[in-house]
Amino acid sequence: MLILGGLKTSFTISQKVDVKPDIVEQPSLRLINDLERGALSKSLYKNLMVMTPKSRYSDVIVRLKKVQILDIREGFGDKYGEVYLITSVADGLTKKPLTINIKTFERIQKNDCLDIGETGVVIYQNPEGKLPRYLDIRIQIVESDAGLKAISDLIKAVKENQGLKDIQTVLSTLATTANPMLGTVLELVNGVVPIIGKILEMNKDDQLCYYVATFTDKFDNLGVGLHEHTKRDAVKFSYEILAK
Numbered sequence: 001m002l003i004l005g006g007l008k009t010s011f012t013i014s015q016k017v018d019v020k021p022d023i024v025e026q027p028s029l030r031l032i033n034d035l036e037r038g039a040l041s042k043s044l045y046k047n048l049m050v051m052t053p054k055s056r057y058s059d060v061i062v063r064l065k066k067v068q069i070l071d072i073r074e075g076f077g078d079k080y081g082e083v084y085l086i087t088s089v090a091d092g093l094t095k096k097p098l099t100i101n102i103k104t105f106e107r108i109q110k111n112d113c114l115d116i117g118e119t120g121v122v123i124y125q126n127p128e129g130k131l132p133r134y135l136d137i138r139i140q141i142v143e144s145d146a147g148l149k150a151i152s153d154l155i156k157a158v159k160e161n162q163g164l165k166d167i168q169t170v171l172s173t174l175a176t177t178a179n180p181m182l183g184t185v186l187e188l189v190n191g192v193v194p195i196i197g198k199i200l201e202m203n204k205d206d207q208l209c210y211y212v213a214t215f216t217d218k219f220d221n222l223g224v225g226l227h228e229h230t231k232r233d234a235v236k237f238s239y240e241i242l243a244k
Contacts, residue, residue, distance in 0.1 A: 019193045021212040022231050028219035032182050035218070057243040060132055060222060062089055062124035064139070067114040068236040069208070073143055080107045083208075084142040085114060086196055089124035090171060090189050092133030092180065097171035099124055100158060100192065104148045120239075133175075134182065135222055136189050139211040141235050142202050154199065163195045186214065209235040 034040040064087065072081040085103045101123055105114050126132055158164060167188050174180040174188075193210065200206075209231040215223030228238040 019190075019197060019207075019210060021210045022207075022234075023209065023211045023229050025211075025213040025227065025229075028216055029182070029214055031219055032216055036179070036181050036183070057131060057222075058129075059242075059244050060124075060126040060135075061122055061242045062135065062137060062239060063120045063122050063242060064116060064237070064239045065120040065226075066236075066238045067116065067141065069108050069110065069112050069114070069141070069234075070230075070236060071233050072108065072110050073205070073208075080109055082106050082144040082148045083108050083114065084140075084144060084148070084200060084202075085116075086138075086140040086142065086193075087123040088136075088138040088189070088192050090134075090136040090185065091124070091126065092175055092185070093127060093130050094172050094175040095127055095130070096168075097175055098168055098189065098192070100164070100196075102151070102154050102158065102196070104151050104154075106148060123239075132217065132222060133180075134185070134214060134216045135241065136186065137211075137213040137215075137223075137239075138189070138193065139209070139237065139239070140193060140196075141208040141210075141237075142197075142200060142206050143208050144200070144202070144206060146201065149200065157199045158196065161195060161199065164192065167191055182214070182216070209237070211237070215241070 031040065067085060069081070069083060072079050083105045085105065086101070088098060088100045090098045103114075103116070103121075108114070124135070124137075170188055171185065174185060211229060213223065213227070215221075222243065223241045224243045226238065226240045228236075230236040
């Protein structure tokens with residue numbers, strides 16, 4: 001039995017693979033934690049809120065623009081590789097609080113860009129009439145040394161996995177509270193990658209890059225804008241958060 005923020009849940013998460021993030025982008029996490037613990041002074045809070053754009057968005061989209069594989073670990077030279085692209089986005093809303101997508105790519109060579117279309121691929125769009133309270137974005141690129149599983153089987157395994165269902169349920173419950181503790185949310189979302197890693201039968205050497213970002217509506221303007229990152233000798237990627 002695990003107790004998160006006063007909520008009891010009975011699911012367990014297997015830490016079968018090393019899932020430490022390679023790149024972390026969480027600009028206001030410390031401020032949010034201080035705010036939730038009551039450790040942020042009223043004057044600092046007021047000044048920060050004045051500096052934060054008062055967004056009146058109706059639509060928010062997260063679009064993955066480019067993913068380039070800088071090296072293939074299995075073999076040498078022009079060796080081909082098979083790659084999983086896993087994304088998840090949590091938004092603090094009650095309806096489908098966590099969006100998970102998995103795509104597969106075969107015969108990838110060093111410096112190849114994954115074929116996600118000329119305009120990229122949308123990995124999140126807010127429900128109509130509902131604005132995110134935060135955006136927690138996870139991007140994981142995994143090289144498979146055992147061949148790719150059929151995408152239909154993967155989708156079915158993800159949908160039917162009880163651990164992921166439990167995470168969704170608790171996130172939905174948290175979303176009904178006036179001020180859900182972000183630390184509790186992140187603890188839950190941290191469990192997604194090891195579960196999917198187990199489904200993929202990946203090991204720590206298969207992970208090319210794991211990226212974690214958390215943007216809030218309080219101080220970060222939901223991270224609106226372009227985000228570009230590189231893990232040296234592994235992956236280069238970019239995505240954008242669009243709002244209007």
